[in-house]
Amino acid sequence: MMMLKDILYKVSIEAVSGATAVPVNQLHFDSRQVSLDDVFVAIKGTVSDGHAFIERAVNQGAVAVVCEKLPEVMVNGVTYVQVADSHKALAIMASNAFGNPSENLQLVGVTGTNGKTTVATLLHQLFTKAGFKVGLLSTVKVLVGDEEFPATHTTPDPISINKYLQMMNDAGVEYCFMEVSSHGIHQRRTAGLVFAGGIFTNLSHDHLDYHKTFAEYRDVKKSFFDQLPKNAFALVNVDDKNGLVMLQNTKANKKTYALKSYADYNAKILENQFSGLLMKIEDNEVWSKLIGSFNAYNLLAIFATADLLGLEEMEALRLVSELESVSGRFQYIVSETNITAIVDYAHTPDALDNVLGTINDIRTKNENLITVVGCGGNRDKTKRPKMANIAASKSSKAIFTSDNPRNEDPQTIIDEMETGVQPTDFKKTISILDRKQAIKTACQMAEPNDIILIAGKGHETYQEIKGVKTDFDDLKVVKELLKQLDK
Template sequence: MNNAQPLLSALLGVVAVQAQHGPAAMPITSLTLDSRQARPGAVFFALRGTATDGHQFIQKAAEQGAAAVVCEELPAELNPTTTYVQVPDSAEAMARMAAEFYGHPSRRLQLVGVTGTNGKTTCATMLHKLFRELGYHCGLLSTVQNQIDEQVIPATHTTPDAIRLNELLAQMLRAGCTHVFMEVSSHSVVQHRITGLHFAGGIFTNLTHDHLDYHGTFDNYLKAKKGFFDQLPKSAFALTNADDKRGPVMLQNVLGRRETYSLRGNGNFRGRLLENAVHGLHLEIDGREVQFRLIGVFNAYNLLAIYGAAVLLGEEPTEVLTVLSGLTSAPGRFEPVVSEKARITGIVDYAHTPDALENVLQTIADIRQPSQQVITVVGCGGNRDGAKRPIMARLAAELSSRAVLTSDNPRFEDPNDILTQMQAGVPTEALGKVLTIADRREAIKTAVALAGPHDIVLVAGKGHETYQEIQGVKTDFDDKLVLQQMFELLGK
């Protein structure tokens, strides 16, 4: 926020006002979408959400002294001490007013957004690490956590709401950050969380089956991702995966500089996979051979996207590759947990979509020895896209030696109902190698018990998460920690 408190009239100057009741020549001290946080000097935004409608809480916000209410539908009774502003879309108005309230911090930052189904966290996190190693002060906005250089700020959403987002960007700017790397979820585009931000660049990783519970159709999901690129200014770069069939779609009608990366074709940034082994990737990128610490073809694409973005931001290619070669991935992304005693390799990965699970299992297949078993523990989240459940169970069954189906975050669904839907996807010929254990801890314990020397235990779905959500209650649960405990408990 600027030192001087902005007037409501100034904030309303950036939105389409349909009707206004009350004065606008008043200083505004805060913005909120939570009526419980409404107080004198605050603007309360009534948003229509998937679970609740903020319009129900307009009266409460006014009673608590809110200076103004921004809404799509005016209430029947108006508080004489509150200014009411009617707009076509409260979420869009909130985003534009939040950017104005905090002084448009994104305009003074090199803000790069990463979107796609898989790879967002890895790309954003590694760009943050890379640019810090290159000597910059940087911010990170990701699923795992938000960061200002080394300072960690817990994340509750992949992309924060527009008020919190602009507040964080302003905080990063005050801390001396020059670059910020953020994940851009499909929800955030549709819900106007990124509206009003100025991006220096956008990256598209890939697009596969996910979030259809929210978007309804794959076409809507695609349009949401495309919506991010449509917002990029002429000064920005748009970097897309040319090997993904939806990659070129992202560049259609984009105002900014159109760039591509590819492992198979003629992208602006070209890579070639020389080796994918347990010790890492050996790639040729733009004619330079480099050894990386990350594993898997999907990470080869991530590395190429990171490299391309860094070069487009003005960094020297050889220096970028030198630093990038020494970096590790984001927490919970193909993260090893090794039992030295039993010589079992555990892998914790956030794979919670069919494509991500297939990528991880294919990567393990590429690097494992013929004698090594792969035992996979996997579940599917509740109150989310149910169509992917049988697909993920089928992939686990077909691409693993043994599979254990279990709970993920069941949320408000019955875990057994989720597991029944998953079991429907297991091929008849694979039923004998699939177990179903609803208790996730017991499932991991069973997988470790089934493993012998040199085998690989993959625990998929939750990755970096340190909780399990059941009936609205979050309890401590860390796949990595539980895996370590089971190694010790079983003497492995």
């Protein structure tokens, strides 16, 4: 058992009622999980406020309650700790409760709108190839050495993060690469963690349903770099105008990377084809199986990080050339009739623009590019018309369909997308509500040498409609449909 005073170490406390020299069992922010001698942290969530469940937690045996507002009725024998920010308190307490596991490995956080999963996953791949024991906390999965766990959020809650990091300590993991989402930063899920470095990929339109303004979204990302310690590195993409903003107040070692601007780490694209990329990184030619200029940025960030973490330059370049693409990120197959189908997670205007730009750079324009795209329900509505406009203007044909409508009417989402299409592009678009039918139509429309892009869901293996998740894998679906047409 732990002592309450020990897990409160470094927490900013405003008031205490009761003793802190008491043994406690586990830490919880969900009152339903509380049992005898546990600590309940009341946090204000987006849906409900934990302060409403303090009484329930105490009735279930909580010996201590951490909250922003003390309850009117306080039970004898229970310790109440008032804090200014219970999200931050939870994160610091979780680190303490698990023995501050982030201090025992090199933890690198990756943030930005696009590229987080690719950069974190490929860094995990590179350091594993280099012979190290490595951990990964990503949107797609959690890896503790060779052991895999399903991911529920881009950035998990602080208790889960520290539990995984402790497991990594036990497994002898030396490096961990972690996606850090804007939600995770804003909700202080990474407070209390000790980072060896932070990477900024880029910033574009996303999550404005949550952050309200682009400036707020940018400043939340920036706060991650503001909190990095001085012995960490802060590596940013300076081809993105927000790159230097991230470095403004950081105490960390400032490093930059770019394809177009002067930077500490530079690269140039020499060849960009469906078979891969030929790049010049720091005056060395490197071939990669990954495709597109956005992946050139990702690969440069990965090389720079490997260098900053002490890998020898030529070894890092060799390993960069061996990297395999990430699930649902520009994955493609070619049918027997020579139709190329690409599946990509692009679910923001900027990501879709990048993927279509990459395809248009590579293709000869003698073939058609058919894009299947939808937008998620209960998410940022302002990006819907923008994504439809990009899909219609940069494709030969665009098919608007359902993504994960969640609890919204799929037809309403498509109607909102259609408002962004320019009159000159109307004739290039069709709408098909059922996603499988939309992909099937794209396959039937495609001629030999044509290209089909299926955007939005990438690695996801489900579709969420009216709160119900059903099996749906874009890559699997398009493979089967193209196989049927090949017969």
